[in-house]
Amino acid sequence: MQRTLVLLKPDAxxxxxxxxxxxxxxxxxxxxxxxKMLQVTPTLAKEHYAEHVEKPFYPGLESFIISAPIVAMAIEGLEAIRVVREMLGATNGLNAAAGTIRGDFSSSRQMNLVHASDGEEAAARELALYFNEDEICAYNPVLTSFMRAADE
Incomplete structure (x- = not known):
């Protein structure tokens, strides 16, 4: 099982x-x-997007992410990081395949609805920014045995 962070951005x-x-x-x-729903602060934005803070596009990114509430989610599943990112589609909604979240609902590079961690290290770091360990409620749905084989 893998965990990843997903943010429903202000546009979503x-x-x-x-x-x-x-x-x-x-x-x-x-x-x-x-x-949980929350308002991203400039401080949290800088922590989350630390690798981009010095880039020329960062001010617009920060302005966007703090412009309205977001929904932060910790999502768990088999190969969750890859699966979620494939479900999102290409970063630019204009390039995202139909059937993906961005392909169906976005036509923008920046206003692309959703953020998802891009690897295990990023997921661990990002999840810690948005959730305390006592906020995580891991569970095994009773229908799991009808969704995948026991050895998966």
Whole structure:
């Protein structure tokens, strides 16, 4: 099992796409083991996007991510990092395949609805920024045996 951070960005919240996006993760068989709505502060934005702070596009990125509430989720599942990123599609919604979240709902590079960790180290670091360990509620749904074989 793997855990990843998923953020429903301000555009997903403002466009009322939260339920639609969350349902896609649930239908895929991924477990949402923590979730909360919050307002990203400039300090949290700088921590989250630390590798981008010195880049010329950072001010616009920060301005966007703090512009409205987001929904942060800890998602768990088999190969969750890869699976979630494939479900999102290409970063630029104009290049994302139909059937992906961005392909179906985004036509922008920056306003691309969702962030997801890109690797195990990033997932661990990002999850710690948004959730305390006591906020994680890992569970095994009773329908798991109908979604994958016991040895998967």
């Amino acid at each position: 919240v403002q466009r009322r796409l939260m339920g639609e996006i969350i349902s896609r993760f649930e239908k895929k068989g991924l477990n949402i083991i923590a979730m």
